[in-house]
Amino acid sequence: MVMLCRQPCRLLRFPAHPLHLRSSCSLQAAKDWSVTDAGSRNLSLRQDLHVVLVHPQIPQNAGSIARTCAATGVPLHLVKPLGFEISSRLLKRAGLDYWPYVCVAIHESWQDFVRHVESQPGKQKLIGFSKRGSIHHATPGLYQSSSWLLYGAETDGLPPEAFEMCDQPSHAMARIPILETYVRSLNLAVSTGIGVYEALRQLDGPVLPPISGQAPATQQ
Secondary structure, three states, rough: OOOOOOOOOHHHHOHHHHHHHHHHHHHHHHOOOHHHOOOOOOOOOOEOOOEEOOOOHHHHHHHHHHHHHHHHHHOOOEOOOOOOOOOOOHHHHHOOOOHHHEEEEOOHHHHHHHHHHOOOOOOOOOEEHHHHHHHEEOOOOOOOEEEHHHHHHHHOOHHHHHHHHHOOOOOOEEEEEOOOOOOOOOOHHHHHHHHHHHHHHHHHHOOEOOOOOOOOOOOO
């Protein structure tokens, strides 16, 4: 059962897109999108990298992560149970017009997500992120084609079954180093951004996307 956010009005604090960046198409997409429609409008997302939020609890974090995924073309997966409600009305009010194109799947359970990964062709690699991870998140060669970056709930992290699977030799459990003198952990959205951009750095190299029709440029 999907839990309702205790303070649904806080969803309004998502930063809305500037009006000139919104298209009638995206507004209509947000208006009539539903949970069962996830993934049906995915036109140009990457196929070699995925972000997976396992039991996320805070909608603001999910919204920030969705924005990162939209900016990088990385598909987003959510694994239930969630700590908030997903509906077209709430998403539209939060200004997440790009959500229908970013969120490709909402899995009913961890087992349902595992079955989805196992149904994919080729070798798939799960990379969990945790304070208990044994591999530095920027280890060369950590990320490969068909990598799934897993992040757990803000309160408890990855569930035991996810940690156990990621700890197997064919997968990995990564850790982003921090000084714990003053903080216990990084924000979930920050951790996700770090992982996504390190994966892109290893998979693509220092290649900038084209701007206003220009050819891609290699960063010097």
